[in-house]
Amino acid sequence: MNTGDQTWLENRIYAAVGDDFYLDRDEEKRIKEESSARGILVNDIERVLRLELEKYGAVSERILLDELERLLHQFTDNDKYLDAKEERNALDKVLIPTPKKKKGLDPRVAKEYVDSFCQVNGVRRTGSHNWFIPAAMVGVLVLLGIVAVYFLLPRQAMQTVKIVDSGSYSLSSQDCAEIDDLYRRAVRYVEQSQYTDPPEKSAKASLDSIKIVDPQGQYRGAEITALIDKIVNQYIALAQKSYNAGDKEGTKKWLERARLFNKNSEQIREKEREFGIIEGEK
Secondary structure: OOHHHHHHHHHHHHHHHOOOOEEOHHHHHHHHHHHHHOOOOHHHHHHHHHHHHHHHOOEEHHHHHHHHHHHHHHHHOOOOEEOHHHHHHHHHHHHOOOOOOOOOOOHHHHHHHHHHHHHHHOOEEOOOHHHOOOHHHHHHHHHHHHHHHHHHOHHHHHHHEEOOHHHOEEOOHHHHHHHHHHHHHHHHHHHOOOOOOOHHHOHHHHHHHHHHHOOOOOOOHHHHHHHHHHHHHHHHHHHHHHHHOOOHHHHHHHHHHHHHHOOOOHHHHHHHHHOOOOOOOO
16 A cells, blocks of 8 residues: 555544544445545555554444454353343443543444344343243243244245255255344445455355355345345446546456356446456457
8 A cells, every 4th residue: 555545544534533533334334445446455444444543542333343243142142042231241341442442332333233133143131021921821822823923924934945946945943043144244244345355254255154054045035135236336336436547457356356246247247348348348
């Protein structure tokens, strides 16, 4: 990264955190998109972000949410239960500013995230009245639940157990829960502009994992396709910016990344023709 780009990036980060010492996910996403459009490498963007946040005592909402997610998994992966003390401990870790930091995670963001995490991962919480049921009613409720699933949710059942020609397979409730979690992660990575980097914590990694669990896209297929289209459109927009700036290598790089998500996209091929990247075409 040249000196001019580094100075620009440092000033851009200061403009985002200089007043409140808090870098929310949307602002970080914009910074990364603008930096990528200038040809700054992802590793350089991450390095400068980390150094500038340390310099001003500012925090990254994304990093704090990653820590909150780690703590929630730690407390709930074994028993799928989050008691009041565990929830308080997890929140204190991210809401209370650490040494040299002037802010913690926004409480509203933290609450929404915990609610979403518990819902997606099937985690029970202290104070959830539905979980304390008299033993005498268990059999009746189980029977009623079976009847409700059979009569009231036929379409959902068909989504999770679907016949696909000779290569038929079914998805268990655990498979669907895993896809829900992976999809939520993919959405968050897209919000953070982590489409392919870092490889182990990117939208592509989560989407590839979904493909392994559900190769035919039986569950949440339309939503996953829409997310992939969104990523492809983002890369095409970056390619357009590079093309407008006369950066042919950058243009080619962004379109190649778009193809990682949809290699057969006619939209990408049209852009390759428009930008003169396909050999023999202009």
